Amino acid sequence: MPRHDRLPQSKPPAGRERSATCSRRALICAALSSAAAVAAGCGTAGRSSRVELRYMAWGNPEQLGVEQQLVDGFNRQNRDIHVRLFRVPASAYLNKAIIMLASRTAPDVIRIDHYNFPNLVRKEYFRDLSPFADSDAQFDKADIFPAALQEGMYRGRLYGLNVLLGGVMMYYNKALFAAAGQPDPYRLWMERRWTWDRLREAAIAISRHAPDGRPERLGVQIPTFPHNAYILWAFGGEILSADGKHCLLNSPGCARAYQFLADLRWKDRVAPTPSQGALSAFGFESGKLGMTFDWMGMAPRFRRAVKSFDWDVCPVPYGPAGGAGILKGNQLVMSAETAYPEKAWRFMRYLTSARTEAMLYGDKLRRGDPARRSVARSQEFLHASRPPYNTGAYLSALENGRLLPIDARWQEWSTVLNAELDELWGGRDLDAARVLARAASKVDAVLASEEGF
């Protein structure tokens, strides 16, 4: 039997006009009802019970692709939550985040670079995560490295979960070391013999200049502050006092450390000057540089770009006062305005779980260092099928690394400091003690000034 036969017959219309009007009205009503039903139906069957969360992050297309994979994985596992990745270009990220936080329209979960975390956390934009972290058995707070936990703390409470933790490593060109007859620095480091003096020897041996004096290859790239803070510590210096109110760069240890770096460039001529190094003329990928210091997260880029020589990583050299490196990460924070704190926490827990960390930081991606000890000591992290092979260097960076003294006014005083240090790195004043004395007094002036003016 044909299907329409079963349908109830409608009453015949009273008149042609009325019939037309009614049918038009009926059509419109039916269309609207259908649309409402479809919308409601979709909600019921699909997302009506699903809470939508927004997660804000930045990165290059490849990194954001990984973030999207993580989000998709979470959405598949959690039928009651749908997370939407909110991508903002890196150049506009901070301003966007601050404006959204200030206007109370921020996404539920936000990734914040630690350079900005201390300034934002005190404005009560973020939700205190301590109640979640302390009561959630699945979170395992004790598994997290103390330094990684510390970065997300404010006034004794946890406000940020560390992700993309990174240490500054020394990347070295193994081919140039071998050609210069220099021993492998990682082997020396394991014997605690990889020192700043040995680095200088290696840099001199690697460097080569043309007869007209122009460099053909150079030993080491000198990083600027704060990416060279470890040499200050290695020579017994400190950056700020423990209370953060005074600059301590005007000390013999700091002067010795920065004098050493300046001399590598201007006396030994084994490090590119600003103009020699401009526009990556002596970038590590060029094969014309023996050593460079950079974040651990640079490994994927070097893997892609370096095809013509062997390379690896090594912790920063030892100095008279030790060999601690820098540690710094990003913080995942929860907006204080989120309507779904429990669900946002579940997403944050997922992003910082051992499983996610193993995926992000393992041999395949190497996007940074794990914040969890269990991952850092796992074979998934320590095994390497391609460079960098010296994964023990990462573990050491995590276990011995120190945090930078990043405070709420970091942007301001570090800008002032770097403007003064330009004199030393630019070779206009080669007396590190004098430059640091000037710099310290200017940083002190910033720290002592009333905030906000």
Place this chain on the structure above:
Amino acid sequence: MAALTVRRRSLSGREARFGLAFIAPWLAGFLVFALGPMLASLYLSFCKYDLHRLEWVGAENYRRLLTADPLFWRALQNTVVYVAISVPLGLAGSLAIAVLLNQNVRGQRLFRTLFYLPSLVPAVASSLLWLWVLNSENGLLNYGLSLAGLPHRLCPRWLEDPVWTLPAFVLMSLWGVGGARMVIFLAGLQGIPESYYEAAHIDGATSWQKFWFVTIPMLSSTIFFNLILGVIGSFQVFTSAYVMTSGGPGNASLFYVLYLFRNAFEYFKLGKASAMAWILFAVLLGFTMIQFRQAHRWVHYEGGDE
């Protein structure tokens, strides 16, 4: 007569309404996106504001900027020096090119297009290009100087030596001499009646005399216009310093707007940054008023003396 007046009035009222309707979109945009933010920034300049807390502090932002902020004066000094050198050079360059491109030669249109092209390059792209050109080690400029006989060790370290940084930025600003300013000069040149030159020629004037006694006076209003715009534009120099040097070395290229930007969007001192914006407004207004007051001495408008 009365009826006619009423009719005229109603007509003009109707025209006025139409006029208002036509400018309404612009007016709305101006109120919402220009006047509103300007008034807000004026209010903020008397506050301490970090997008989180707003605190009225009176004239404290202005007082501290003017009396206790050495970087404010450094930025202002850098900018004034830059303006003082780049604007006259730019005007002279644009005028020279416009005069050349006004000559009746083969390929005139092609030359005009070629000279205009650099101004179409985005500021960030041209800044990156100039990073290469000004590189003291491998840059094109120093290479040219060494070809001209200057030893490499004596070549300027453009963006590394604070002494040479401002000259480098001035040099770079000349990249834009073929842009809109040149087009305005060209239009001005084409508006000068040929009969003036013919009269000067009959009087035995040389080319230089024609230029000095006919072209310059006849172009003075155009030069004045370009001068005002040039000063205002140069005071707002930002992109090249932001991209190329971040204000370095040693604050040698810390221009006023760059320092304002830092205070607003890096340190989030929006009250201070607003005060800086209003000081810049006052400085520009002052410069413009001085120029207008001096204008009667050298700017000639055709028929203006009647």
